[in-house]
């Protein structure tokens with residue numbers, strides 16, 4: 001170490017770390033106040049619709065926001081906003097607008113929510129992205145957390161019902177997990193949960209939504225899957241966990257999971273009955289001996 005390194009008044013050179021440079025490259029809008037805080041939409045080649053509708057590109061589920069409140073699109077190097085005849089007219093920097101060009105840092109007010117327009121990659125955009133990541137993901141497994149999963153399930157159910165598409169909920173619970181904690185400790189238990197989450201991630205497709213919804217409970221929502229496809233997915237995952245060597249403190253342990261499945265139907269067009277049905281199936285899988293997949297028809 002040189003003298004300079006020890007000098008408390010010398011500023012040390014710091015290379016800008018990669019994550020800071022890898023922030024969003026396009027313009028984006030970020031919710032900075034109100035419902036959906038931290039949510040972001042990038043504005044690329046297609047217009048971005050912001051509103052309360054579950055199908056809006058940036059979905060803000062608050063009554064003060066119209067179903068389709070405003071849209072933002074790119075024209076060459078500039079970005080424009082148009083109010084979509086919202087009940088609470090869109091305001092930019094507190095002025096009501098019908099249509100106009102946006103400038104970096106503009107505040108867009110939609111009812112009780114405030115969004116910020118950021119025209120290019122910036123440290124601030126990265127900061128908001130990290131806040132959003134923390135708010136929506138489970139720190140241990142990096143899967144979605146329960147709260148965000150619930151938001152996404154509501155959105156996917158609305159879409160499936162509207163387009164008359166199938167959708168299946170899988171609830172996954174680790175079998176006899178408590179003895180692992182008791183024998184090896186909580187930190188080793190966390191490692192097992194991370195490994196199981198990794199297996200779940202490796203089995204899901206791009207449109208599937210995987211989350212950790214409780215201590216040793218996970219869920220996967222399979223849009224556009226019927227029960228046969230969901231059953232095949234669940235069996236593959238169950239078998240992969242069963243065949244995995246979990247090395248804990250140098251000892252090989254085998255683990256199993258139980259899975260409950262339920263598809264949307266006329267009686268299950270909302271999240272609560274759908275998740276309840278998958279839970280009933282999971283409970284049956286546990287009761288019938290664990291390490292199995294059960295379906296609630």
Ligand SMILES: Nc1nc2c(ncn2[C@@H]2O[C@H](COP(=O)(O)OP(=O)(O)OP(=O)(O)O)[C@@H](O)[C@H]2O)c(=O)[nH]1
Pocket residue numbers: 173174175176177178179181185186187188189190193214215216286290
């Ligand atoms: N390591 C770790 N353990 C957790 C976490 N969250 C919950 N647990 C533990 O998960 C265990 C769940 O135990 P139980 O609900 O009795 O279930 P189980 O032993 O898996 O038994 P079955 O589900 O009936 O097969 C408890 O020991 C909890 O302390 C966590 O974040 N990390």
